Amino acid sequence: MINVEAPTYYSATKKYNLAFPTLEDDIEADVVVIGGGFSGINTALELAEKGITNIVVLEARYLGFGGTGRNGGQIMAGIGHDLEKIKSSVGDKGLQQIFEIAEMGAGIIKERIAKYAIDADFCHGYGYMGFNARQEQTLRTWEKEFRKVNTKDEIRFLAGSEVKQIIGSDAYSSALLHMGGGHVHSLNLLLGEAKALVGHGARIYEHSAALEVRYGDTITVRTGRGSVKAGKLLWACDSFLNKLEPELHSRTINTYAFQLMTEPLSEELIQRISPIRGAYSDIRPVIDYYRVTNENRLLFGAATPFVEHIPNDLKAWNRALMLKIFPYLKDVKIDLAWGGPMATSANLFPQIGTLSGRRNAFYVQGYSGFGVTPSHIICKILAEGMAEGSSRYDLIASVKHARIIGKDNFRPAILTAAKTLHQLSGFFNGRR
Numbered sequence: 300m301i302n303v304e305a306p307t308y309y310s311a312t313k314k315y316n317l318a319f320p321t322l323e324d325d326i327e328a329d330v331v332v333i334g335g336g337f338s339g340i341n342t343a344l345e346l347a348e349k350g351i352t353n354i355v356v357l358e359a360r361y362l363g364f365g366g367t368g369r370n371g372g373q374i375m376a377g378i379g380h381d382l383e384k385i386k387s388s389v390g391d392k393g394l395q396q397i398f399e400i401a402e403m404g405a406g407i408i409k410e411r412i413a414k415y416a417i418d419a420d421f422c423h424g425y426g427y428m429g430f431n432a433r434q435e436q437t438l439r440t441w442e443k444e445f446r447k448v449n450t451k452d453e454i455r456f457l458a459g460s461e462v463k464q465i466i467g468s469d470a471y472s473s474a475l476l477h478m479g480g481g482h483v484h485s486l487n488l489l490l491g492e493a494k495a496l497v498g499h500g501a502r503i504y505e506h507s508a509a510l511e512v513r514y515g516d517t518i519t520v521r522t523g524r525g526s527v528k529a530g531k532l533l534w535a536c537d538s539f540l541n542k543l544e545p546e547l548h549s550r551t552i553n554t555y556a557f558q559l560m561t562e563p564l565s566e567e568l569i570q571r572i573s574p575i576r577g578a579y580s581d582i583r584p585v586i587d588y589y590r591v592t593n594e595n596r597l598l599f600g601a602a603t604p605f606v607e608h609i610p611n612d613l614k615a616w617n618r619a620l621m622l623k624i625f626p627y628l629k630d631v632k633i634d635l636a637w638g639g640p641m642a643t644s645a646n647l648f649p650q651i652g653t654l655s656g657r658r659n660a661f662y663v664q665g666y667s668g669f670g671v672t673p674s675h676i677i678c679k680i681l682a683e684g685m686a687e688g689s690s691r692y693d694l695i696a697s698v699k700h701a702r703i704i705g706k707d708n709f710r711p712a713i714l715t716a717a718k719t720l721h722q723l724s725g726f727f728n729g730r731r
Contacts, residue, residue, distance in 0.1 A: 305635075306368075306637055307368055307369050307486075307558075307635070307637045308558070308560040308592070308596070308598060308635060308637075309363065309368045309369070309372075309484065309485060309486035309487075310363075310368060310486065311635070312484065312487075312592075312593075312594065313484075313486050313487055313490065314418050314484075314487050314490075315418075315487060315490035315491060315494060317362065317490050317493060317494060318361075318505070319358075319362070319503040319504055319505040320504060320505070321504060321505065321506045321507050321524060322355075322357065322504040322507040322522050322524060322525040322526075322527070323524045323525050324525045325525055325526045325527075325528075326355065326502075326525065326526070326527055326528075327527070327528045327529065328353050328354055328355040328502070328527055328528070328529045329351055329353040329354065329529060329530055329531065330343070330346060330351060330353070330354045330355070330529055330530070330531045330532070330533065330685070331354075331355045331356075331357065331518065331520050331527045331529035331531075331532050331533070332354065332355070332356045332357065332532075332533045332535055333357050333509045333512075333520065333532070333533065333534055333535060333536055333543075334356075334357075334358065334365075334533075334534070334535030334536045334537070334539070335356055335357075335358030335361070335362040335363070335364075335493075335503065335505065336362075336363065336364075336365045336366060336367040336368075336489070336535065336537065336674075337366075337367045337485075337489055337670060337671070337674040337675070337678070338535035338537060338663045338664075338674050338677075338678055339356055339358070339533065339535035340356065340362070340489055340492050340493050340496060341492060341674055341675055341678035341679075342533055342535065342663065342678040342681050342682050342685070343356055343496050343501055343533075344411075344492055344495060344496045344499070345678055345679050345681075345682030345683075346682045346685060346686060347496055347499035347500070347501055348499070349682065349686050349687075351686060352499045352500040352501060353500070353501075354496075354501040354502070355501070355502050355503075355504065355527050355529065356496075356501065356502070356503045356504065357504050357507045357508070357509055357520065357522060357527065358503070358504065358505045358506075358507065359506070359507070359508035359509070359539065360505070360506065360508075361505045361506070362489060362490060362493055362503070362505065363485075363486045363489050363490065364539075365537060365538060365539050365639070365640075366537060366538060366639065366640075366641050366666075366670050367485055367486065367489050367670070367671075368485065368486045368489070369556075369558070369637060369638070369639040370485055370556075370558075370600075370670060370671055371482075371558065371578070371580075371588045371589070371590065371598060371600045371671075372482045372483050372484060372485045372578070372590060372598065372671060373425070373480075373482055373578045373580060373588055373590065373671060373672070374404065374405050374408060374421075374425065374480045374481045374482055374483055374578065374671060374672050375404075375425055375427075375477075375480050375578075375580065375669070375672055376401060376402055376404070376405075376425075376445060376449075376477060376479070376480060376672075377401045377669065377672075377673070378397065378400070378401045378648065378649060378669070378673045378676060378677070379646070379647050379648035379649065379667070379669070379673075380584075380647035380648075380667060380668075380669070381647065381728065382394055382397060382398060382401075382648075383728075384646040384647060384648065385397070385646055385648050385698045387699075388697055388698045388699045389694060389697060389698060393694050393697075396691075396694060397694065397695070398444070398448065399448050400676060400680070400691065400695075401673075401676065402445070402448045402449050402479075403675075403676050403679070404672035404673060404675050404676045405479050405480055405481070405672065406479075407675040407676065407679060408421070408483065408488070408672065408675050409421065411488075411492065411495075411675070412488070412491070414495075415491060415492070415494070415495040415498075416491075417487070417488060417491030417492065417495075418487060418491065419483050419484045419485075419487040419488040419491060420482075420483060420484040420487065420592070420593040421481060421482075421483045422481045422482055422483075422576055422577065422578075422593075423478050423479070423480070423481040423575075423577070424465075424476070424478055424480070424481050424573075424575035424576065424577030424578065425476070425477045425478075425479075425480030425481055425482075425577055425578050425579070426465050426466055426474050426475070426476055426477075426575075426577055426578070426579040426580075427441065427474065427475040427477065427579075427580065427581075427582055428462075428466065428470075428471045428473075428474050428579055428580065428581045428582070429471060429472060429473035429474065429475075429581070429582060430470065430471060430472060430581065430583075431472060432472075433726070433729045433730075433731065434472075434473065434581075434582055434583075434729060434730065434731075435458065435472060435473040436729055437582060437728075437729035437730065438456060438473050438474070438475040438582070439456055440729075441475055442454060442455070442456045442475055445475075445477060449479055451479070452477065452478045452479030453476065453477075453478040453479075454475070454476065454477050454478070454479070455475070455476045456473070456474075456475055456476075457473065457474040457475070457476060458472065458473045458474075459472065459473075461474075462474045464476075464574065465573070465574060465575050465577065466572070466573065466574075466579060467571040467572045467573070467574070467625070468572075468624050468625055470623065470624050471581075476575075480578065480672075481577060481578055482577065482578035482590040483671065484592075484593070485671050504522075507522045507523070507524075507525070508522060508523065509521070509522060509543060510522060510523060512532065512543070512544070514532075514654075514657050514660060516530075516659070517529070517530060518530070518531070518532045518659060518660065520532065530659060531659045531660075531661065531685060532659065532660045532661065533661045533662065533663070533681075533685070534547055534660070534661070534662040534663070534664070535662075535663050535664075536664070537551075537641070537642045537663075537664045537665070537666065537670075538551075538553045538639075538640040538641050538642040539640075540642070540664070544654070544662075546654055546655060547654075547662055547664060549702040549703065549706075550644060550645075550650060550664070550665065550700045550701070550702060550703065551642040551643060551644050551650070551664055551665045551703065552642070552643055552703045552706045552710060552713060552714065553640040553641065553642055553643070553710070554602060554607060554640070554641060554643050554668075554714050555602065555603075555607075555609055555638055555639065555640055555641070556600060556601070556602045556638060556639070556641055556668060557600060557601060557602065557610065557613050557616065557617055557636065557637070557638035558598060558599065558600035558617065558636065558637055558638065559598070559599050559600070559613070559614060559617040559618065559621065559633050559635065559636040560592075560596050560597075560598055560633070560634050560635040560636070561596050561597045561599075561628070561631050561632065561633055561634065562596070562631060562632040562633070562634050563594060563595050563596055564595050564596065564597065564631065565595070566595065569591050569595050571627075572591060572597060572625060572628075573590075573591050576591050577590065577591070578590035582730050583604075583722075583725060583730055583731060584604075584718075584721040584722050584724065584725040584730055584731065585601070585602050585603075585604040585718060585721070585722070586601070587599070587600070587601045587620055587624065588600050588601070589621070589624075596634075597621070597625075597628070597631075599617055599620065599621045600617070601617065601620050602668065603718070604718060604722060605715065605718050605719055605722065606715050606718075607710070607711045607712075607714035607715045607718065608711065609638065613636035613637065613638055614633045614636040617633075617636055618633055641666065641667070641668050641670070642664050642665050642666070642667070643665065643667040643668065643714075644664075644665035644667055644700055645700065645701040645703060646698070646700065646701070647667040648665070648667070648698055648700075649663065649664070649665050649666050649667075649673055649674075649677050649695075650662065650663065650664050650665040650698070650700050651663045651677060651680070651681045651684070651692070651695055651696050652696040653696075661681065661684070661685055663677060663678065663681050665700070677695065680692050680695055681695075684696065
């Protein structure tokens with residue numbers, strides 16, 4: 300049975316009952332990580348697999364409280380929204396390397412699941428959906444680009460009536476099927492990774508919020524009841540940084556995404572919705588995204604496309620969007636709806652690197668709504684940088700990130716303007 304009183308679908312269906320103590324001592328480590336989502340746990344696990352196991356992870360609430368436990372569970376190709384936005388930082392050669400790196404995500408997740416026997420309901424099959432002729436041309440271009448860097452998975456463009464082969468909706472005129480992608484139960488994936496991390500000897504503390512950080516050759520992180528001294532620090536808080544580090548706070552701005560979960564659907568209805576039992580998103584600047592679950596439910600998510608606001612009734616708001624795609628679900632009950640913040644960068648590309656003048660203080664943030672797959676890519680590369688250094692780390696860390704001026708006082712207005720410009724740009728780059 301699913302507990303529909305739980306905060307999200309993921310917490311209602313988690314398979315790992317892990318709980319970690321609160322930090323109540325003054326301890327030491329080689330690396331201290333602030334944040335217990337995908338970024339913190341994945342980077343720590345990558346480091347542990349390199350032999351750096353004296354790691355402490357501090358989580359302010361509980362593992363998966365943030366975006367890791369509130370997302371769509373989509374396993375898609377790519378890292379940022381529009382890689383052309385970072386071309387000025389990395390050049391043509393760097394852009395091509397990043398595009399190749401961006402195909403690593405699904406493979407990393409599948410290898411992780413197999414290596415540690417993680418029960419995370421991974422399912423193959425992803426559909427990128429197009430509404431019009433401009434988007435059709437974009438999808439045809441993506442097909443060629445994806446095939447250049449991925450020769451092992453089925454990648455196929457569909458148009459007209461062919462679209463019904465993968466989706467039961469009349470809303471779309473084209474689609475790109477990518478069988479290397481798919482979907483996963485993101486919270487179970489995180490908890491399985493945390494279990495693996497502890498198995499390597501790392502320590503995790505929940506309900507242990509960082510209150511103060513003192514930098515130096517040795518970094519000290521103080522919590523309410525204890526402290527950690529370490530040679531290296533990783534900030535991995537994303538949308539829950541809470542102004543603790545001003546330099547990082549200035550580089551992202553929080554927007555919100557919202558999801559719903561339907562009641563259990565019949566096998567016949569699930570097959571009508573998704574013959575491949577896959578995950579989907581359109582390619583507009585602000586997407587609808589959805590997938591079927593292991594329990595025959597539909598998970599449907601979106602964000603406000605123009606005006607930044609939090610809907611009063613999340614069930615009703617998401618349901619209206621769902622019915623535009625699947626009008627035959629009008630009588631289906633919505634069991635649960637939820638939402639939460641996500642940290643967005645000005646160029647919609649994740650941020651990694653070190654703080655100014657502090658070579659032992661690393662950070663990762665700003666996935667801009669695409670976090671499940673990119674976090675596994677980015678954190679593998681970040682761990683290379685934290686351990687032995689690598690050209691891939693240098694490349695990603697070289698991407699310049701602008702400060703977002705006025706975010707504390709004018710967040711809704713800034714985001715509304717940014718979303719409007721983002722939508723308008725979609726007409727010129729084939730996304731609208």
